[in-house]
Amino acid sequence: xxxxxxxxxxxxxxxxxxxxxxxxxxxxxxxxxxxxxxxxxxxxxxxxxxxxxxxxxxxxxxxxxxxxxxxxxxxxxxxxxxxxxxxxxxxxxxxxxxxxxxxxxxxxxxxxxxxxxxxxxxxxxxxxxxxxxxxxxxxxxxxxxxxxxxxxxxxxxxxxxxxxxxxxxxxxxxxxxxxxxxxxxxxxxxxxxxxxxxxxxxxxxxxxxxxxxxxxxxxxxxxxxxxxxxxxxxxxxxxxxxxxxxxxxxxxxxxxxxxxxxxxxxxxxxxxxxxxxxxxxxxxxxxxxxxxxxxxxxxxxxxxxxxxxxxxxxxxxxxxxxxxxxxxxxxxxxxxxxxxxxxxxxxxxxxxxxxxxxxxxxxxxxxxxxxxxxxxxxxxxxxxxxxxxxxxxxxxxxxxxxxxxxxxxxxxxxxxxxxxxx
Amino acid sequence: xxxxxxxxxxxxxxxxxxxxxxxxxxxxxxxxxxxxxxxxxxxxxxxxxxxxxxxxxxxxxxxxxxxxxxxxxxxxxxxxxxxxxxxxxxxxxxxxxxxxxxxxxxxxxxxxxxxxxxxxxxxxxxxxxxxxxxxxxxxxxxxxxxxxxxxxxxxxxxxxxxxxxxxxxxxxxxxxxxxxxxxxxxxxxxxxxxxxxxxxxxxxxxxxxxxxxxxxxxxxxxxxxx
Numbered sequence: 001x002x003x004x005x006x007x008x009x010x011x012x013x014x015x016x017x018x019x020x021x022x023x024x025x026x027x028x029x030x031x032x033x034x035x036x037x038x039x040x041x042x043x044x045x046x047x048x049x050x051x052x053x054x055x056x057x058x059x060x061x062x063x064x065x066x067x068x069x070x071x072x073x074x075x076x077x078x079x080x081x082x083x084x085x086x087x088x089x090x091x092x093x094x095x096x097x098x099x100x101x102x103x104x105x106x107x108x109x110x111x112x113x114x115x116x117x118x119x120x121x122x123x124x125x126x127x128x129x130x131x132x133x134x135x136x137x138x139x140x141x142x143x144x145x146x147x148x149x150x151x152x153x154x155x156x157x158x159x160x161x162x163x164x165x166x167x168x169x170x171x172x173x174x175x176x177x178x179x180x181x182x183x184x185x186x187x188x189x190x191x192x193x194x195x196x197x198x199x200x201x202x203x204x205x206x207x208x209x210x211x212x213x214x215x216x217x218x219x220x221x222x223x224x225x226x227x228x229x230x231x232x233x234x235x236x237x238x239x240x241x242x243x244x245x246x247x248x249x250x251x252x253x254x255x256x257x258x259x260x261x262x263x264x265x266x267x268x269x270x271x272x273x274x275x276x277x278x279x280x281x282x283x284x285x286x287x288x289x290x291x292x293x294x295x296x297x298x299x300x301x302x303x304x305x306x307x308x309x310x311x312x313x314x315x316x317x318x319x320x321x322x323x324x325x326x327x328x329x330x331x332x333x334x335x336x337x338x339x340x341x342x343x344x345x346x347x348x349x350x351x352x353x354x355x356x357x358x359x360x361x362x363x364x365x366x367x368x369x370x371x372x373x374x375x376x377x378x379x380x381x382x383x384x385x386x387x388x389x390x391x392x393x394x395x396x397x398x399x400x401x402x403x404x405x406x407x408x409x410x411x412x413x414x415x416x417x418x419x420x421x422x
Numbered sequence: 423x424x425x426x427x428x429x430x431x432x433x434x435x436x437x438x439x440x441x442x443x444x445x446x447x448x449x450x451x452x453x454x455x456x457x458x459x460x461x462x463x464x465x466x467x468x469x470x471x472x473x474x475x476x477x478x479x480x481x482x483x484x485x486x487x488x489x490x491x492x493x494x495x496x497x498x499x500x501x502x503x504x505x506x507x508x509x510x511x512x513x514x515x516x517x518x519x520x521x522x523x524x525x526x527x528x529x530x531x532x533x534x535x536x537x538x539x540x541x542x543x544x545x546x547x548x549x550x551x552x553x554x555x556x557x558x559x560x561x562x563x564x565x566x567x568x569x570x571x572x573x574x575x576x577x578x579x580x581x582x583x584x585x586x587x588x589x590x591x592x593x594x595x596x597x598x599x600x601x602x603x604x605x606x607x608x609x610x611x612x613x614x615x616x617x618x619x620x621x622x623x624x625x626x627x628x629x630x631x632x633x634x635x636x637x638x639x640x641x642x643x644x645x646x647x648x
Contacts, residue, residue, distance in 0.1 A: 251567070335429070374429075375500070379500075384434075385435060385436050386433065387432060387496070387498055387499060390431055
């Protein structure tokens with residue numbers, strides 16, 4: 001308790017610095033993966049992608065990021081075990097932030113596949129199990145998270161497969177694909193708006209102190225869905241069939257309709273990413289703040305302060321502006337074979353999966369979910385060539401990142417213990 | 423800190439456009455043979471030589487395209503068709519150029535001039551073989567649309583029609599080939615035997631280009647059914 005009283009401010013400032021650094025890293029690197037499919041499909045320019053990302057990453061973090069933040073903050077570790085030594089939780093969370101941030105830097109500089117989600121979860125489990133005791137870890141929760149890392153890309157793949165097949169049947173494989181695209185695309189737009197807002201309203205908003213009853217929630221979601229569909233319909237009204245562009249490729253005009261849909265889906269993806277990944281940076285910060293703020297009380301029923309979410313959202317945006325735009329450009333130009341119809345099916349499937357994960361408070365890897373979604377389109381024979389070596393990389397990142405994050409956080413944990421005192 | 427483990431490493435280079443380019447090159451090879459055959463028939467050997475060199479050159483370029491496509495096709499690729507079928511189509515396409523090159527080479531070195539009785543028929547057969555190869559190129563060029571529709575039944579029907587067209591043309595070349603052989607048979611006792619032997623061979627090889635074009639079509643069909 002004395003330690004917290006003496007060093008409280010220092011610890012919080014450190015946590016803000018480390019948390020901002022992590023958020024910066026997410027904005028600089030992770031966001032590019034989330035936006036890559038949109039830019040690569042050619043439907044969204046790099047500039048538009050950055051504007052969409054800034055707005056919707058931020059909105060996702062603030063409006064729907066609470067549930068995952070709660071998991072990182074108090075779901076992975078059994079808080080009761082820290083009642084007598086609250087400062088250990090503070091050290092550990094600081095160590096985890098530092099470890100995950102460092103690991104991201106190291107792995108990225110070597111070009112290894114990394115996931116912020118895996119590093120932070122590995123780090124928290126690491127210091128908890130070794131620094132405090134095996135019992136400190138809520139293993140059942142950790143097990144659920146790990147299962148979801150396998151399940152989430154598969155789920156995204158199944159959704160994108162079904163979504164793409166529905167596009168094929170309703171629009172692409174018809175006599176008048178362009179007309180049918182204009183006819184059915186608004187329904188898909190509704191779907192995007194509805195899913196995202198439903199999860200947000202049910203699970204996200206309570207963390208910012210807003211709550212509705214079930215009926216209002218559904219009504220609001222339908223309202224948002226309709227609004228998105230109406231805006232979209234208005235936008236695609238100006239797209240006309242151009243027989244000239246269809247001479248070489250019969251589906252060129254149809255793809256332009258999907259291009260508009262893709263912009264909306266890109267926004268949903270950015271929102272989903274913000275709602276899930278920002279927690280990696282601010283979950284530990286929130287944990288540290290609540291311990292210090294309550295003067296060392298664990299499990300004090302303090303709600304998540306908005307400023308913590310703001311730190312995360314701002315960090316991501318700074319990362320995007322300072323560095324992320326370059327990575328978006330690199331990745332976007334690296335993905336050329338993705339047409340808007342494919343990009344839409346894959347991105348919406350990924351966004352839906354990530355938003356649902358955010359709603360249930362499970363931290364997942366957006367990039368891996370997206371990989372699963374694109375493979376789903378590939379299974380529906382929608383992609384020319386996908387390199388399945390990426391699947392090995394995903395396994396590798398699980399095997400390497402978890403222990404690496406754990407090992408480093410243990411190291412930092414004992415170092416912090418040495419500096420501030422046990 | 424650029425992360426190479428990013429989403430773009432999931433996307434491989436599409437083999438579709440390289441396959442189409444290869445077929446286009448192969449077709450330009452046999453098209454050039456049309457020029458060669460006419461020049462040879464007119465005994466304009468300078469012009470024939472230019473055409474023959476151009477055929478060799480095009481065959482060589484097609485070969486390079488073939489190798490490049492093969493090198494860029496790791497077995498880890500997940501494609502909407504089997505890798506084996508794609509490579510088969512590529513090999514058969516390539517054989518059209520190979521046969522054409524050999525045929526032009528043979529006719530050039532022997533300064534082969536067909537007897538007037540069927541010289542015109544040979545030119546016509548050449549034209550038919552070029553048409554058959556052109557029909558195969560049309561089918562291969564439909565691969566973009568096939569992919570866009572994710573190999574839907576509607577688009578497959580269009581391609582079925584194209585393949586039917588190739589088969590019809592190939593059948594026509596068979597008939598034309600037989601007619602020439604029959605004419606040659608009635609003449610052969612009055613012609614130098616070695617020349618006759620190579621006339622038969624030239625007719626056979628020319629017919630083989632159309633056979634190969636037909637095989638491209640049928641193998642392509644197999645490729646689409648996955």
